[in-house]
Amino acid sequence: MAAECCHHEIAPRSGTAFTLDRGDRLTVIDPRGEQVADLVAYNRDDIGEVISSGRTLDYASRIYLTTGDPLYSNRSNVLLRIVEDTVGRHDFLLTPCSADTFRIIYGDTDPHRGCFGNLAAALELYGIGPDAIPVAFNCFMNVPIDAATGAITVAPPLSRAGDRIVFEAETDLIIGLTACSALQSNNGSFKPIHYAIERAAASL
Numbered sequence: 001m002a003a004e005c006c007h008h009e010i011a012p013r014s015g016t017a018f019t020l021d022r023g024d025r026l027t028v029i030d031p032r033g034e035q036v037a038d039l040v041a042y043n044r045d046d047i048g049e050v051i052s053s054g055r056t057l058d059y060a061s062r063i064y065l066t067t068g069d070p071l072y073s074n075r076s077n078v079l080l081r082i083v084e085d086t087v088g089r090h091d092f093l094l095t096p097c098s099a100d101t102f103r104i105i106y107g108d109t110d111p112h113r114g115c116f117g118n119l120a121a122a123l124e125l126y127g128i129g130p131d132a133i134p135v136a137f138n139c140f141m142n143v144p145i146d147a148a149t150g151a152i153t154v155a156p157p158l159s160r161a162g163d164r165i166v167f168e169a170e171t172d173l174i175i176g177l178t179a180c181s182a183l184q185s186n187n188g189s190f191k192p193i194h195y196a197i198e199r200a201a202a203s204l
């Protein structure tokens, strides 16, 4: 299994991108608790194929996904599957936080670029532009819905220090991953995110 020594750290309010091969497992860890990580995934052989919130939630007939659930692409192929989840509450409705988020919702006059800007910067290395960034799978983000009115709340994450969610790649992928930059999503403080990759080829 992935050893503790091999955890990568994403600094608070930043992001990264990397590739996975089919069969690789990605573990996203909340090392301190109450910290969100936005995840996006693209087919490495054709970056026009990307994870789709709409298709995934439609096929699941639920908005809260957990162990066993697939993440579908805009072409209805499974790109990732959740294979372990110690929290059971994540969001797949809301777009990555951005300078516009901070301007419109928080009223910031000199806004941070947010997860969106961090993803755009990291994914640029793979030829992926900002307009190709979809609704992210927001690991650990806690978004309760009022069933009667549809009102959306961004509540503190349910994750505690050391909680994790594990994804298995069902095809070769480009992944973007952040330590979320929005105060409300992270119960008022910015913390790092850890991740580890278990290579399928290495376990043969």
Ligand SMILES: [Zn+2]
Residues within 6 Å of the ligand: 038, 096, 097, 114, 115, 116, 179, 180, 181, 182, 185
């Ligand atoms: Zn964010």
